Amino acid sequence: xxxxxxxxxxxxxxxxxxxxxxxxxxxxxxxxxxxxxxxxxxxxxxxxxxxxxxxxxxxxxxxxxxxxxxxxxxxxxxxxxxxxxxxxxxxxxxxxxxxxxxxxxxxxxxxxxxxxxxxxxxxxxxxxxxxxxxxxxxxxxxxxxxxxxxxxxxxxxxxxxxxxxxxxxxxxxxxxxxxxxxxxxxxxxxxxxxxxxxxxxxxxxxxxxxxxxxxxxxxxxxxxxxxxxxxxxxxxxxxxxxxxxxxxxxxxxxxxxxxxxxxxxxxxxxxxxxxxxxxxxxxxxxxxxxxxxxxxxxxxxxxxxxxxxxxxxxxxxxxxxxxxxxxxxxxxxxxxxxxxxx
Ligand code: TYM
Numbered sequence: 013x014x015x016x017x018x019x020x021x022x023x024x025x026x027x028x029x030x031x032x033x034x035x036x037x038x039x040x041x042x043x044x045x046x047x048x049x050x051x052x053x054x055x056x057x058x059x060x061x062x063x064x065x066x067x068x069x070x071x072x073x074x075x076x077x078x079x080x081x082x083x084x085x086x087x088x089x090x091x092x093x094x095x096x097x098x099x100x101x102x103x104x105x106x107x108x109x110x111x112x113x114x115x116x117x118x119x120x121x122x123x124x125x126x127x128x129x130x131x132x133x134x135x136x137x138x139x140x141x142x143x144x145x146x147x148x149x150x151x152x153x154x155x156x157x158x159x160x161x162x163x164x165x166x167x168x169x170x171x172x173x174x175x176x177x178x179x180x181x182x183x184x185x186x187x188x189x190x191x192x193x194x195x196x197x198x199x200x201x202x203x204x205x206x207x208x209x210x211x212x213x214x215x216x217x218x219x220x221x222x223x224x225x226x227x228x229x230x231x232x233x234x235x236x237x238x239x240x241x242x243x244x245x246x247x248x249x250x251x252x253x254x255x256x257x258x259x260x261x262x263x264x265x266x267x268x269x270x271x272x273x274x275x276x277x278x279x280x281x282x283x284x285x286x287x288x289x290x291x292x293x294x295x296x297x298x299x300x301x302x303x304x305x306x307x308x309x310x311x312x313x314x315x316x317x318x319x320x321x322x323x324x325x326x327x328x329x330x331x332x333x334x335x336x337x338x339x340x341x342x343x344x345x346x347x348x349x350x351x352x353x354x
Contacts, residue, residue, distance in 0.1 A: 014159050018191040022047040023158035025057040025099070025149070026084075028077040029068065031216035034225040037087065037303070038201025038270040039164030045088035047162065055156055055331060056084055058098040058324070061106065061148060065141040066130070078320045079310065083227055085323075086309035097327030099152065104335035108151035109144070111342060115181050116147050120173060126166070150174040154190045155335040162196040165203040166213060171195040185345050201270030207241040210259025228311075231304050235296040238264075243288045250284040252276050264288075268295050271302050 013019060024044060026036060048054045058080045063073060077098050084096055099105050121127070124146055131138035141148075149170050153161055154177070161171055171193065178190035206212040206223040214224045225234055243260050255262040255276075268291075269279045283291050313320060343350060 014191065016188065016191060018157055018159050020052050020160060021156055021158045022052050022054040022160045022162065022196075023057070023153050023156050024055075024162050025059040025062070025152055026080060027063045028058045028060055028073065028080040028098070029063040029066075029216060030072060030076045031224070032080060032083050032227045033214055033216055034227075034267065034299075034303075035164060035201075035204035035214035036216075037083075037227060037306070038199075038204050038267070040162065041083060041087040041089075042201065042270070043162050043196075043199065044084070044094075047160070048089060048094045052160075054089075054094040055158065055334075056089060056094055056096050057152060057331075058084075058096075059149075059152065061099045062145060065139055065145050077324075078317050079228075079314060081320050081324055082310040082313035083306070085313060086306045091323045091327060095327045095330045097324050097331050101324065101328035102155075102331045102335055104155050104332065104339045105148065105151050108155050108335075108339055108342065109148040111346070112147040112150050112154075112177050112181075113144055115177050115184070116150075116173070120176060121146065123169075124173070125169060146170045146173045147177065150177045153193055154178055155338055156331070157191050157338060158193055159191050160194050160196050164201075165197055168195060168197060187345055189341070189345060199270060200266040200276060204267060204270075205259065205263040207237055207263075209242065210261075210263050225299065225303070227303065228307055229303075230307070231300045234299050234303060235293075238292055238296040238299060241292065243292075247287045248280075248284055248291055250280070252280050261288075264291065264295055268298060271295075271298050 024040060026040060044054065044056060058077050060073060060077055081096060085091065089096060121143055127138070127143055127145065130142060150173065153174050163171065175192050178192055181190055182188055204214045206214050206218060207225070208220055208223040212218070216224070218224060222237055222240060225237055229237070241260070241264060243264070244258060248261060248265070249255060255265060265276060265279050265283070268274070268283070269276050272279070283294065340350070
């Protein structure tokens with residue numbers, strides 16, 4: 013139980029919009045298995061309704077959703093222990109999102125930096141869904157009364173909004189119904205940067221494929237991308253402090269630490285003072301060792317999409333069984349007439 017009396021429950025989501033990359037793996041997927049293995053009830057969602065806030069090719073969306081499910085399983089998530097499903101199969105997400113559209117304030121949404129980044133200069137032409145995106149995200153989490161949400165650093169502001177929405181709903185109706193969710197943003201992998209520019213995060217939408225390592229890249233491609241990663245001419249410093257002001261070097265050290273389950277201090281003890289001509293092959297070997305089995309398992313799983321669809325359908329049934337009573341109670345609190353909880 014949390015202090016406020018909620019049973020610990022983990023929820024997180026990833027968009028099935030293609031190019032699942034090392035940032036998604038280190039910032040999210042790799043950490044998801046930890047919660048599952050600690051025996052905490054864990055719910056993981058392929059957020060297809062979020063993906064369509066920008067236009068998606070239907071055939072590609074279908075493929076990416078299944079490939080993402082394969083990525084979850086290949087990263088150690090066991091569909092018998094964790095609940096894995098795609099968002100559109102559980103209508104409660106959209107229904108609760110509407111309620112939260114009515115709770116969230118325009119001003120709150122206008123402050124969301126991700127909307128500003130994604131909409132760019134042409135915000136008038138962005139979809140209404142892209143603007144309302146964080147309210148759907150709050151619904152994803154709160155439909156399960158999730159208490160902990162593991163994510164990368166870029167989702168922090170959305171999780172703060174989720175807390176604000178929960179608190180406002182509780183306050184508006186004088187209840188203690190929705191938990192105030194804790195973001196879990198821990199470790200060296202929560203902000204993986206582009207391999208071409210240490211000041212930009214690694215992202216699926218970067219036009220340069222050399223900027224990221226995709227989970228579907230083969231061993232040669234992974235090694236080549238690391239060899240070509242931007243660095244400065246100096247060797248690695250001997251201490252962590254020396255990485256300040258050296259974003260590209262810092263990024264490669266962070267990636268090494270996250271892949272090896274080491275602290276940055278431990279990596280520096282092993283690799284401090286080495287030239288990149290020596291460190292990059294070490295990193296490439298490690299990345300191939302850790303990622304090749306995942307991409308191999310993903311392609312194996314993708315040979316049987318009907319099995320993936322069955323897993324997602326089964327996960328959706330289990331997810332709905334949790335979310336449906338929470339939505340009914342939400343409606344009840346708000347005064348909507350309908351069948352009562354028995
Ligand atoms: P998405 O699909 O952009 O990313 C999925 C997860 O990967 C993390 N991530 C990164 N971590 C470290 N370094 C990076 N360069 C990097 N890029 C991405 C993200 O932080 C995220 O954890 N809005 C969410 C999806 C979502 C969600 C939710 C998450 C919808 N509903 C409910 C948690 C709970 C998103 O677009 O993530």
